[in-house]
Amino acid sequence: MADHVPLLQGSCFCQAISYAVSALPILSAYCHCTSCQRLTSCPFTHTMHFDASAFTWTHPEPHESQLDFYDNILKPYKRRFRCKTCGVGVASRNSNTNHISIWGATLDRNEDGKILGWDIAKPTAHQFYGTRMLDVKDDLTKWEGYQSKSNRLD
Ligand SMILES: [Zn+2]
Numbered sequence: 001m002a003d004h005v006p007l008l009q010g011s012c013f014c015q016a017i018s019y020a021v022s023a024l025p026i027l028s029a030y031c032h033c034t035s036c037q038r039l040t041s042c043p044f045t046h047t048m049h050f051d052a053s054a055f056t057w058t059h060p061e062p063h064e065s066q067l068d069f070y071d072n073i074l075k076p077y078k079r080r081f082r083c084k085t086c087g088v089g090v091a092s093r094n095s096n097t098n099h100i101s102i103w104g105a106t107l108d109r110n111e112d113g114k115i116l117g118w119d120i121a122k123p124t125a126h127q128f129y130g131t132r133m134l135d136v137k138d139d140l141t142k143w144e145g146y147q148s149k150s151n152r153l154d
């Protein structure tokens, strides 16, 4: 069971749905793509990708009773899960890649509001920076698309 020890845990705003992941992220980045912008109504989001086998829902069973979902009409292989009570989306599943995306802002915090496991979760780049709504002055690399798979912009 050592590979199922949770490394990161999170929940929606009202905590009616919650999850744990037991592996390191395949990708962790600030995403400036137009889908993230429109789906979250934020200028950019912190997204992490994991192998789906590392992800489990941790709220009471049956998990589906608290879960709403939305299948992206532009990418029908992507299903976004959100809380039926507070409406916050916490994860999406890509059935093509068998990856789960989690949004870093939903991770559990300590009393000071700091994300638990930030060293594991923290972004390593800005992706889809070409469609950014604002410039970010930091030390992370900036990419037109995915990190190391597209043109670097800085
Ligand atoms: Zn909720």
Ligand SMILES: [Zn+2]
Pocket: 031, 032, 033, 034, 035, 036, 037, 047, 128
């Ligand atoms: Zn995105």
